[in-house]
Amino acid sequence: MPASAPTEEIYSPGLEGVIAGETAISTVVGGLSYRGYPVGELTERASFDEVAYLLLHGELPTAQELKIFQSRIAASRRLPDCLLALFRAAPQAIPMDTLRTAVSVLAHFDPDVADSSREANLRKAERLLAQIPLAVAAQYRLSEGQEPLVSRDDLSTGDNFLYLLSGQVPSAEVAKAFDVSLILYAEHEFNASTFTARVVTSTESDLHSAIVAAIGALKGALHGGANERVMDVLRAAGGPDTAEVWLRQAMARKEKIMGFGHRVYKTGDVRAGILKTFARQAAERANALQWEETAEVFERILATEKNLHPNLDWPAGRLYHALGLEVPLYTPIFVMSRITGWSAHVIEQASHNRLIRPRARYIGPAVRTVRPLAERG
Ligand SMILES: CC(C)(COP(=O)(O)OP(=O)(O)OC[C@H]1O[C@@H](n2cnc3c(N)ncnc32)[C@H](O)[C@@H]1OP(=O)(O)O)[C@@H](O)C(=O)NCCC(=O)NCCS
Structure with a gap:
């Protein structure tokens, strides 16, 4: 029995915007x-x-x-x-x-x-x-x-x-x-x-x-692995004085900046704002404010030029670093x-279970005949 095709095909790459359950x-x-x-x-x-x-x-x-x-x-x-x-x-x-x-x-x-x-x-x-x-x-x-x-x-x-x-x-x-x-x-x-x-x-x-x-x-x-990349990004940028040049070069190379952007939050992530205060206080206690200042440069440029805002991983990576935790x-x-x-x-x-089993849009070859091994050259 062939699978039944849905009457109306709905396709959202990455399931963006799809309500997939309650x-x-x-x-x-x-x-x-x-x-x-x-x-x-x-x-x-x-x-x-x-x-x-x-x-x-x-x-x-x-x-x-x-x-x-x-x-x-x-x-x-x-x-x-x-x-x-x-x-x-x-x-x-x-x-x-x-x-x-x-x-x-x-x-x-x-x-x-x-x-x-x-x-x-x-x-x-x-x-x-x-x-x-x-x-x-x-x-x-x-x-x-x-x-x-x-x-x-x-x-x-x-x-x-x-x-x-x-x-x-x-x-x-x-x-x-x-x-x-x-x-x-x-x-x-x-x-x-x-x-x-x-x-x-x-x-x-x-x-x-x-x-x-x-x-x-x-x-x-x-996803979660982004919080381990945040300090890599900040270290690569070097510090507040070199951050802008480094970031503009990274943007020109179309690199993704870990800790920025979100599938759902397009104007900012409330969690990032809450944790930022704690990251800054921890950095002050550790006498290591250079990463907070470097982060500020990123936030300013990415917001104004790409409308990209930090997600929770951005302050979390800095907070854990300031607390002395290993990446x-x-x-x-x-x-x-x-x-x-x-x-x-x-x-x-x-x-409230129902098997989660979506459909795929097929983009492979049209139906064709199987030639026996000896006839395949
Ligand atoms: C989280 C993430 C996967 C969401 O992706 P998405 O909803 O599919 O967003 P898109 O990839 O469609 O992004 C839209 C645009 O913003 C850009 N963009 C998104 N996040 C970016 C980032 N962190 N750095 C640079 N550009 C970014 C995309 O390249 C795309 O640009 P384009 O339209 O010129 O191609 C993405 O923002 C990302 O990779 N962020 C970095 C990893 C991260 O921090 N993950 C933790 C999430 S909580």
Whole structure:
């Protein structure tokens, strides 16, 4: 039976502008909001752990609910020995690759692995929220020739992660800046990696498989991988005095400037404006304002000449650099946060599922006859 052709062919390259499903988790319409709460208010009045609860459970937690949630997370802060052995065996592997493998390995040890009910998926999501920061930090320390550290149950997700990297509990300013970045990275409706997770879920596959696929999608330079390119761009530009010449040459070469542009936001990304303040404050504390000043040159020229504005990765790359974090950690940090949004979408997709299976416009050869091998010359 030939496939039926749609009566009216709708084609949008890159699915631009296509409404590919419904969600109650977040919207970019009217400014980004998570479950109705504007992200700016969330960064001012809530912590990342509260936002994680909001995304997974639908409402902001009460103080009691937050306490119980955080103790469940703390209780799940363990990694199987075989995963640490794998990190030891490949200390120079790319952190996003080891993280993708880590989530796959963690599935084998998850007590709910064969259960895809909503309750089991919530438990799996909370476990990954607890385990991913440990995996990122353990792989990092082993790659630096240092032993992994043991989590501190009294610390939030962000603070514990920073502690696991260095053995130091962050100052209040560093903790707040990092936590705000996690809130802003947590969720963004049908971006490429979330859509990937929803496609996998729509086949009735499991949560860990969806997250592994999402990590693969996030790694790319046009998506989450952009935050690891920001410092490359700034360093290549040299500093505020040489930035304009470098940028104009890059524009003449039609190079893409990582950290600028967005599929949905064509007049600016509210998240970038929020995080910029924290990036600048961190740079002031680190006495390294030259990258902020270089970034200003980029922002001015790209806005006036190309109507291009920074996305969240632009200040995030600078903030993490000013906090003294190594560049290969930046996209894994995005995963640490986005695991909340991805998991919420997996659970939502599974609860109102319909297989995601679009059509392609065929541009190959017209129908032709198969000549037997002996007749093909
Ligand atoms: C995010 C991104 C993939 C969105 O792409 P998109 O919606 O397909 O936008 P388009 O590629 O159609 O861009 C429209 C125009 O702006 C240009 N443009 C977009 N982003 C640009 C960038 N970062 N640097 C230079 N030019 C850019 C395109 O080249 C195109 O120009 P043209 O019309 O002369 O060909 C794109 O902006 C990009 O590659 N940004 C850099 C990577 C990045 O920061 N990713 C993180 C996103 S949150």
